[in-house]
Amino acid sequence: MLEQSSHPRSVRAKESVLCATKELLDEGGLGAATVDAISARSGVSKATIYKHWPCRTAIAAEAFGRRMADAIPLPDEGTAIADLTEQVRRVSKFYAGPNGKIFAQLLAASVTDEAAAPYFREFFLDTRRANVAELWNRALARGEVNSAVSAGTATDLLFGPLIFRLMTGHAPLAEQEAEAIATAALHGLLKANSAEDY
């Protein structure tokens, strides 16, 4: 008896599906990741697919999710300013590349596809927000940042603008734009604050 498959068939099927979906996403974006296409390429039947995921967006979210975490490792540069700025820079760069398009499509689909939202949150947001929270807490411990601001609010302030630009395309996502956003978020919009800082 082959112990090989302590992973039963269902696990292998999931893997095939996720792998095929990743390929399709790269080739043609979310639009190409049709359930039929996923089924055909993975060799897993649609019925089986729908046993594991509620809708195709959920599959795509799971398939694409880890990639982002891998692509954006947590910086550790010694100061809050440097760490957070660098993180904004990295995320911005990710958004600006081909994966950004896919990310935007996934986020968009999650709005429509109610069932996919939890998947999107699980595979995209949670990890990333936890990462930023860690940076934030590290900075808090060092007394570098304003303790009246929650990690959540800080995250939204730093990355919300990037998301905004990604979704609407109204403004560029170039590196210096990312820095301008990070700097403004860190030092604030008011005049007094910035006098001696930069």
Next chain:
Amino acid sequence: MLEQSSHPRSVRAKESVLCATKELLDEGGLGAATVDAISARSGVSKATIYKHWPCRTAIAAEAFGRRMADAIPLPDEGTAIADLTEQVRRVSKFYAGPNGKIFAQLLAASVTDEAAAPYFREFFLDTRRANVAELWNRALARGEVNSAVSAGTATDLLFGPLIFRLMTGHAPLAEQEAEAIATAALHGLLKANSAEDY
């Protein structure tokens, strides 16, 4: 003299379509604003509709667009802090209501539906960004805000977080959340800045 049809036919058709679309959006969100449904309710044929708009998202954007401007008048409270905070509060409130859902669906659809993006930008972003730019310039003239920050960046910083929350639903859009975001954006995330400010 027949004032009756000072509007030529094409104008009447457009009006009918936009009106019907508004109703459908209110009744069932973007999902209900099918081209067929719009055609049926407005009495305008599909062929004609497709002569005026490239896709249904574009129609919805135009139909829904003015509403937002109307719903969010520009505040004028005397100081930059008050004005900008109030504006964030108002936009947040708009997003939190039933129109927020529709707005989110529209933004999401604009990502997928390439042809609709310009419509979305024209009927949603441009006006609103111009409004905020005016607030910003007013504040700049008064010397209240950091002149190193562009109006665009300021806008993204203040409203990007709201959009982010609206799209992912990862955090609430309550009034005090809006204030926390505005305050953090104005004073910055760093500690030093905020010591004497609040």
Next chain:
Amino acid sequence: MLEQSSHPRSVRAKESVLCATKELLDEGGLGAATVDAISARSGVSKATIYKHWPCRTAIAAEAFGRRMADAIPLPDEGTAIADLTEQVRRVSKFYAGPNGKIFAQLLAASVTDEAAAPYFREFFLDTRRANVAELWNRALARGEVNSAVSAGTATDLLFGPLIFRLMTGHAPLAEQEAEAIATAALHGLLKANSAEDY
């Protein structure tokens, strides 16, 4: 023992479609046999319909086809003259009735709808031509007819005039007209031939 669904799904779908189409043809001719109408009445989706037939004319041809064969049984009166004349009479009568209109519409549609032509030939012509060929061969065996004439040419000569009249409506399809045609075809147009015959 469940005889109920010895037919797999696809067969049931085809049957439903053909049945619904037959009804629609009777009610409003080929014009009423819209794919949408067929889909609605049969409960079979358009996608499925288009999986089985290339166009609506093909469906109608298949649906209507057998009826003609059933309506026109092969005569067996003992002599070539009697058999062939009777057959012309029967076909003419069929054309003169309500089914004739539908038949004409189908034939007309097959000209335009290239994809439907094979269906029309299969479900209308082939059977009927085979029938006439049998009559012809029977007559040939008896030595009653001119062996220099092929069954195909004989068929065209006997029934072509009926089709011609049906399509253009330039001349009636009454019984005695049918007989005149059959007689003329059998005995020929030249004078000598007919001297002693009638």
Next chain:
Amino acid sequence: MLEQSSHPRSVRAKESVLCATKELLDEGGLGAATVDAISARSGVSKATIYKHWPCRTAIAAEAFGRRMADAIPLPDEGTAIADLTEQVRRVSKFYAGPNGKIFAQLLAASVTDEAAAPYFREFFLDTRRANVAELWNRALARGEVNSAVSAGTATDLLFGPLIFRLMTGHAPLAEQEAEAIATAALHGLLKANSAEDY
């Protein structure tokens, strides 16, 4: 006021329309002779077109009609057999060429388009049937053909088979086929008749 146009505008418009239609028929068959296309090419508005013809098939019938008469002049070879056979040969050749396709489409359309039928009859059948009737009467006068057969029946017998083949494509329209049909029609299908004839 310019008397120049004893042909008023309406006549010039008709000409333009018929000319444009002829071109379109040659280029893409009846399918290309859209009312819009005719209007665009002729420079005559659709409203005007519909003032002169009830539907597009009627236009095409009229535009295409004379061509057939021109293409098939009446033979005069001295004997009924020769004349009628030659006429069948010529018509068959016409049908076999590119114009045959258009003729078939027109005949087909006349079945569906009730309003076009009279046009088709006027511009196609009447002239041609009159021609054949003349041949027939000439032959009758010479005592060559069976006076019990009407000119109409004779026409149907000789040309119906060609129409039949043209419409269904079930048999070729080559020259020797045409001759076989003519011969069979003239001498009849029965054996006795043909013994000494061929």
Next chain:
DNA sequence: GAGTAACCGAGACGGTACGTCCTGTCTTGGA
């Protein structure tokens, strides 16, 4: 090691919306 039950591939199916096309009517403004 055979029998049995769960599972899965393959893909047909109903449903729904899409965007295109053409017809025949109707309107407008210019000649």
Next chain:
DNA sequence: TCCAAGACAGGACGTACCGTCTCGGTTACTC
């Protein structure tokens, strides 16, 4: 006054994808 130019309603077209379902064959447990 008449017409070109073309907008319009109406309605069928054929396509695409979704999520459900049915079928038969394979796999993997049980006895």
